[in-house]
Amino acid sequence: MTSDDFKTLARRTLSEPEQAARWLIAQDWPMQARWMALVLAVSVSGVLAYVSTLAFPVPEGEVPAMLGMSRQPLVLAGMQMVAIVLGAGLMAGVGRMFGGHGRFEDALLLTVWIEIMLLIVQAAQIVLSLALPALAGILGILAVALFLWLTVQFTKALHGFTSGPKVLLVMFATLLAMGFVLSFILAALGLMPEMPQ
Template structure:
């Protein structure tokens, strides 16, 4: 794809995520390229996060902030979380009668992450120029993420009910959050809570 086509695909994704997913699937990208797309999204996001931490350092004693201030740790956590999200998108969708597969879920999630990297860059610029509006950009990014994940999950699995996909997504987030917190606790990376 040339840059102009990528720009058109971004616009199509915002207008009609299902059509954008069909275009991406039509490219028939090999699995290695899908993993590279995810790797590119994580790398760019980590670079922007590191730059953000250099410009706006975390407060001393913020355990999670200090943990994620190590770029390699942040990159691996992001990569693992996004890959796990693609797996959940596949498995949960299949449990409810969907027809999607992991390679296409990875493609959808990787593309969504690349779009969010663009918003992350805009948020960083706004933090420098108009700090108050950076929070608004964060809310827009969260809303866009939810919109794209729900729309692409529907398209991936052939679902027709948006409310059911939203409920499935929220339920999956709770289960995934619980599992990740158990893993974090087992590895000893959760911050200590003072009594």
């Protein structure tokens, strides 16, 4: 993929996300290339998070645990890789439960492309934070909206669904169920914070 192809695909993703997703799936890239794209995306994301902590340091005693992980790019990249693979598995598996026909390989490719689109926003957010911090905050909110919108549109393209609201509803239900299951696992491992008495 050339830089011109990349720019065209990025623009098409914002204007016609379903068409962009179908184009990505139609390329039928080998699985090795998809894994390499995933590793590259999470590596760049980890580096950007680390650069952000250097550019905007937080006093040592005020660093939340999750924010502290951004100072360890390899750990952050590993966690993001697990999250993206899990997200691709859910996108493919839950969709098939509702009559879809998408494959995990294609779901992985689409979730990696969503991550790449979010990296562009993340880079712009870092630059804006230096000049216009208020706009950077708005961009962060837009990034969340972009993630949800692209996930819904890509899921529709992957499985051949037609209803965006239904996909969004199932997505939220899946996230709630995953949160419920993870809370039990974390509690069983003793990783949940103790509730104050």
